[in-house]
Amino acid sequence: MKQIPMLDLQLEYQYMKEDIDAAIKECLEHQKWILGPEVEELENKIAEYLGVKHCVGVSSGTEALVLSLRTLAIKLKGLEYFDKTDEIITTPFTFTATGDAILRAGATPVFVDIDPTTYNIDPMKIKQYLTQNPKLKTRGSTNIVGIIPVHLYGQPCNMDEILKIAQEYNLFVLEDVAQAFGSMWKEKKLGSIGTTGAFSFFPSKNLGGFGDSGMVSTNDDTLAELMRMLLKHGGKDKYNVDHIGYNARLDTLQAAILLAKFKYIDEFNERRRKIAEIYNQELSGIDGIVLPINHSTTQSFNNSTSEYHHGHVYHQYTIRVNSGQRDELLKYLKDKGISTMIYYPVPLHKMKVFDGRCAVNGSLKESDQVVKDVLSLPIEPLQNEKETKHIVDWIKNYFGT
Ligand SMILES: Cc1ncc(COP(=O)(O)O)c(C=O)c1O
Known part of the structure; x- marks a missing residue:
């Protein structure tokens, strides 16, 4: 495999x-x-x-x-x-x-x-x-x-x-x-x-x-x-x-x-962007996945404070998997030989080291939620198109699309 x-x-x-x-x-x-x-x-x-x-x-x-x-x-x-x-x-x-x-x-x-x-x-x-x-x-x-x-x-x-x-x-x-x-x-x-x-x-x-x-x-x-x-x-x-x-x-x-x-940094960042583009195209429209904000999704975010500029260097390509399916998808992909990672599973305000040593601005509900949903996909700059499509195919397979 x-x-x-x-x-x-x-x-x-x-x-x-x-x-x-x-x-x-x-x-x-x-x-x-x-x-x-x-x-x-x-x-x-x-x-x-x-x-x-x-x-x-x-x-x-x-x-x-x-x-x-x-x-x-x-x-x-x-x-x-x-x-x-x-x-x-x-x-x-x-x-x-x-x-x-x-x-x-x-x-x-x-x-x-x-x-x-x-x-x-x-x-x-x-x-x-x-x-x-x-x-x-x-x-x-x-x-x-x-x-x-x-x-x-x-x-x-x-x-x-x-x-x-x-x-x-x-x-x-x-x-x-x-x-x-x-x-x-x-x-x-x-x-x-x-x-x-x-x-x-x-x-x-x-x-x-x-x-x-x-x-x-x-x-x-x-x-x-x-x-x-x-x-x-x-x-x-x-x-x-x-x-x-x-x-x-x-x-x-x-x-x-x-x-x-x-010497290779700009080339490698560009390679990351190209892989991200494939993910963006192939995974868009799958019910249950939220893709990272990008050119094609910018329009729908006009009312928020976020603003997208094509500066992203995709250190991680991170999706959100809704409905509590994140951990199941992670295991499914692992069984197919595809590594993924959760960055980050625990928000800082929930860590012992910050207990009694930090202040919080009211509710941190977005952070509390995303730690349950995020999943970073492989984005090795030298990963070829076939490999990226292989990952995509198994994700589509999981969602039955
Ligand atoms: C957001 C962020 N801040 C700080 C660090 C710390 O960097 P280092 O591991 O080189 O000490 C890292 C990396 O691990 C990081 O991802």
């Missing part, structure tokens, strides 16, 4: 083998393992690609979030950490690291519900929290300091609305771009719009290394300088430090591999 994985990193390696092997060999020859020349080269290339002043390589996407927040605390408050009265608004429908970074930076996460048509934080609900929160009126006992929009599955958040709110309430915007390398909001690359952007190069990401690594993007000179201090123990001078720092450098070897893979 043909097995179809979510991703096939072996296949991708074979496709880029010459470039990757040459990059690794170069490192073996120069032996500059800590902050070697590849780190700066990657930072410069990605800064140019995104259209930002600074990119700072770090050891993971999680550290990119934590370092962004820590540097913001230093810049905005003159303190090493935020404190519990500092609130940061984000989505509960994301990977744990987004919320966890807020706790690690000392602040309180405020979970605001998503727009179910995009799975991203709903700007109208952010506005609602800001206008209805009675504590805001006294500003002082509680201080809402920022927003972390997460471009989930590679789909851009509505950055116009988010920036408008941020400007009105004087909030920073930290874009969580872990899943959306190369994606755009209108004419701008994600990660170039907010105060900072946090990228992950986890192996399964659109641009993924051979281990953990990440990057922060920013146009802010002070934040970039602080970031470079914090990632190497907290000082400009490693042996005489100013801040509570980390060992969170981007590894030279990862940077070299990422440089080799970076």
Whole structure:
């Protein structure tokens, strides 16, 4: 039976083998393992690609979030950490690291519900929290300091609305771009719009290394300088430090591999879009499935706050399966050799780690519902049309169409 994985990193390696092997060999020859020349080269290339002043390589996407927040605390408050009265608004429908970074930076996460048509934080609900929160009126006992929009599955958040709110309430915007390398909001690359952007190069990401690594993007000179201090123990001078720092450098070897893979990022994102187009065409009209918002579905969403732009890079192609059939479909496809994944089965506000440590904006009913419905289908950029159609055929078979 043909097995179809979510991703096939072996296949991708074979496709880029010459470039990757040459990059690794170069490192073996120069032996500059800590902050070697590849780190700066990657930072410069990605800064140019995104259209930002600074990119700072770090050891993971999680550290990119934590370092962004820590540097913001230093810049905005003159303190090493935020404190519990500092609130940061984000989505509960994301990977744990987004919320966890807020706790690690000392602040309180405020979970605001998503727009179910995009799975991203709903700007109208952010506005609602800001206008209805009675504590805001006294500003002082509680201080809402920022927003972390997460471009989930590679789909851009509505950055116009988010920036408008941020400007009105004087909030920073930290874009969580872990899943959306190369994606755009209108004419701008994600990660170039907010105060900072946090990228992950986890192996399964659109641009993924051979281990953990990440990057922060920013146009802010002070934040970039602080970031470079914090990632190497907290000082400009490693042996005489100013801040509570980390060992969170981007590894030279990862940077070299990422440089080799970076050459392919636009091609691979385009391949993902082509696979998504096949899914969109083949699966549309099946009763019981909701497809990701796309060109052909935009019209029906005119009344919502969501806005579709062709920036989606389909880190995941995620459908909603209604009527409680999601888990049954997952098992059905597994029996046919087709892998699928649930991103994410538990919203952050239901996790023990956030219990008593977060605030919520009223009901989070959309997030509570989508965790029961979502199913991500295989979207390996090198997956061929026949394989995509094979997946489609079994899904149609399940629904009897
Ligand atoms: C939305 C989101 N934020 C943050 C992270 C954390 O990135 P990393 O695994 O590189 O620490 C991830 C990836 O796993 C993610 O998907």
